[in-house]
Amino acid sequence: MGELEPGPKWAGLFAEYWPDYRRWWSSEGVETRPTYWECYQALKLHMPELLVIYEQLCELAGGGDEAARFLSLYNPPPYLSGCSQAVWSGEEPVLVRNYDYSPLAFDRLIMRTGWQGRTVLGTSDGLWGLVDGINDAGLAISLTFGGRRVVGDGFGVPVILRYVLQTCETTEQAASALSRIPSHMSYNVTVLDAKRSYITAFMAPDRPTLITQSAVATNHQEKVEWAAHARFTATVERERYLLQRMTMHRDTEEKFISAFLKPPLYSSAFADGFGTLYTAVYRPRLGQMELRWPRGTWAFELDNFNDDQRMIHIPV
Template sequence: MKKVVSDVVQFRGSHYDFGLYQGELLIDSPILDARKELWSRSAHRHLIVDVEKVKSIIQHFSPGIWEEITGLADALKMDEETALRNFGGYYFEYGQSGCSILMGNSFMIRNYDSDPITYEGRYVVYAPSDGGYATIGPSMQITGRTDGMNEKGLAMGYNFINRLRSNDGFVCNMIGRLVLENCATVDEAVSMLKELPHRISFSYCLVDATGKQLVVEASASEVVTRSGTICTNHFQSLTKENRNRMDDSLNRYEAIDRKQSSIQTPYDAFQLLNDPEHEVFSHKYGAWAGTIHTAAYLPSKQQAWIAFGGKRLPLILDFDKWRNGQDFPVKLIKGELEATNGFINR
């Protein structure tokens, strides 16, 4: 068993100040050095970033996030291109990961599956003072989110589909952040997802405070929506984008589908994804498909749950109280994984 720790990052203020704050935390953190090491092994390490193009797109959709990137760059003494490579969400080396999502009219439960060697171990709670909604959820690439919820009750999670037929565009983590910070409802999120440029194929699962739920299938060339409460790692509409081998994705989908009718409460749904006995939680960490966290979002209650490892009780956070000025007393979230690697924050 590998013990893991996620830091809880809490901040209220402008995007630029939030960027400075995060940059100061990163100065003594191993996260950026670990990313450089992973990047050095990547076949895309010489990727050229069109700074002005990416900058203009980010500023169009969310000027505050550009200010956050600027704050990070200033704190870390980076030039714009280096900052965009690290924090711009226009490129990220994404492995062939798993992930499973189950939605109901009052919840979204999400298993984030990957290799811990890429996981930042940062659970971020942020309320901007210069525009945009307050958000809560784990970070990816510092500025992005793996999943999360905002103050309006919109919850979002995504599942990897395929990286073939990619194009210029944002990757999942920045897309998730843009949606959460700027959209109040499922309908608004769908509109943004149809306008954003997508680099590779992902499903985006959405639930809002009204109980509306929807799956958005997005590739570099097309974005469509479908109804449904279960999502793993294959498209049901844009099937031409699917990987050739989908056995693992189909097995997890069927495991959830078999037991979905017995769910009475959000905690029942959480256990279905978090308890390995139900065959959804995965220990395939070396194949980029082991479950790192199980997260739950309850939009109408403004609750966020998180657990690292299987068969664990979730930490339950009251986001409404936090938005009203009451900081979470927890600074670290601990867990255990049956994995070789730990998170890159330690």
């Protein structure tokens, strides 16, 4: 979906998606979620640059209390994903990631926005957050689950990624933002900019964000803290596999990307909510994004975006 400013397209999407999102958001009881005032104050404190956009979206959503609280993505219900991501530092720097998640809880939406004069392209979550994306300054970003059970006060990470792409132009700026914004769960966020600089931030609700120079992230942080999840998702094996390909084999760009479409990186655990829904490829210096599947590719450009759709068969 392409829309330069929040408008009728976004309002239509909200009307379509809100019933399902409301069921998820209120699954633990509406009273367990923060009040509108708490949500507004949290955004004002930590991401004030998003307030104008947030208020526009709330109005387009009908101005209701529950919709506004949901759209803040402040202290949402917990959720888990898998995912692998890595920076390939060849002639053209590339950020590659697999998104492993339930096909029944996926926006299925690529969003290109020009909000507040900043062009952003990426994979939607929460109807304005992103699980991966790129902006017109040549900054690319993606996330993986951090493999920890702890839930605390903070934002759902998709709105944090939106904030970074709306306000940052370099990896250094992104690292500063990721270090100060609270996340309600543990996530690993990898950032790559047009100057080849990259970091992976280990975010958590109960300890300071750790900024690392790691080019690889799967589903644990410095060490495995949730053994059952680590075994189920093979996070250590996937990390080792990626590190070996980057240090021992030195694949070509195409061979490296193709490895994400095969085991052990590619997951077929769709029935368990951890199947690979897509492989995303970001070339920040060129303003390009690709989605790949074992039998198809879909290319996007920041400066030449057309609304379209594809039918992808996901076994569930």
